[in-house]
Amino acid sequence: MDSRSWWVLEPDPPEHGLPDDLRARDRFGGRDCGWVAQMRPFVRHFTRPGQCVFDPFCGFATTLLAAALEGRQACGIEIDADRAALARERLRRHGVDAPIAVGSLPDTAPPRAIDLCLTNVPYFGCRWPQDDTQGAAAAGQLYLERDYAAYLERLRDIFHGVRAALPDGGFCIAMVENVVIDQRMLPLAWDLGRLLGGLFVAHEERLLCYPREAVALPAATTRGDRSHEYALIFQKARETICIASTQAELQAIEQAGFAFELYGSFARWLQRGDADSPRLPADADLLLPDDEARFNQLLHWLHERHYQLSLWGEPILPPVRLQQLRAHWYLRAQRRDRLGRLVRLDLCLASQAAEYLRGQPDSAR
The missing domain is CATH 3.40.50.150 (Vaccinia Virus protein VP39)
Incomplete structure (x- = not known):
């Protein structure tokens, strides 16, 4: 070839x-x-x-x-x-x-x-x-x-x-x-x-x-x-996100008044810093309150910022029922800018994540 x-x-x-x-x-x-x-x-x-x-x-x-x-x-x-x-x-x-x-x-x-x-x-x-x-x-x-x-x-x-x-x-x-x-x-x-x-x-x-x-x-x-x-x-490869762009988007979400808790690989990467963690994270995981109205307000806000929203690869638009989100575990929001920089946010309910973590060994938490 x-x-x-x-x-x-x-x-x-x-x-x-x-x-x-x-x-x-x-x-x-x-x-x-x-x-x-x-x-x-x-x-x-x-x-x-x-x-x-x-x-x-x-x-x-x-x-x-x-x-x-x-x-x-x-x-x-x-x-x-x-x-x-x-x-x-x-x-x-x-x-x-x-x-x-x-x-x-x-x-x-x-x-x-x-x-x-x-x-x-x-x-x-x-x-x-x-x-x-x-x-x-x-x-x-x-x-x-x-x-x-x-x-x-x-x-x-x-x-x-x-x-x-x-x-x-x-x-x-x-x-x-x-x-x-x-x-x-x-x-x-x-x-x-x-x-x-x-x-x-x-x-x-x-x-x-x-x-x-x-x-x-x-x-x-x-x-x-x-x-x-x-x-x-x-x-089948691991696609990494842009750290600076993701941090800027998370700050914008906070400034817009949306509460969330950061967890997973992106949170650990921020704690350790790039000197000890050369492998960049593939997404940022956000835990959100079990509030359907507020969750959909966030989805509308992300949609207005031209994020693509999907459930397991299937495009979706707000509103989303929390029951539907629980069935899929997380909703993905991602955006790529004109320079190819990727921001990928995985949105999960805090109660569901807690239920999942209770069944995991301490080493996996």
């Missing part, structure tokens, strides 16, 4: 494509089978020989085959049992031993320890053939999600599972494009980027282009041939 932000993909040689007999046995005709050539540069660049590449949407094991061709281990999860069987057969024909579990994250764990997640997400609105005999598999099939919000929620749950499985420093790379349904574009690539940004640190993107012959369009026609995909590159 080089520094180019885009490149044109070369089609797979026949020996790496999905065999015709396997394609014929797939009830979707294998129309959503990706290219091995699409995955190989990312396998080479983001793993070392012997490390394990994981695909949570395994499909026909294209990513797993790409990993094996580059001398890596591989494993995957596929929700459709029939496709998992076709994928295993495809790998056997190449002499590849890569386990494929049937199910879906987060309920089904990766079959082995992983070093890289590399995947092409199932697209919303894909006309997957419904089959009542599939039972549980159909119930979790992303192709069958009836509305876009539910689809994104399922993606969030799955990539939460990816984050839990990845080691610190491991990369999560997702191939995705915006989709057009009923002449309207749904910004799937950008929504997925926002979703992953709540779980990982965003690094870069690559634009992957497929060679297709151009066709002239009538005037004012907008529809393109969708001959490109984004490769969104994220990493």
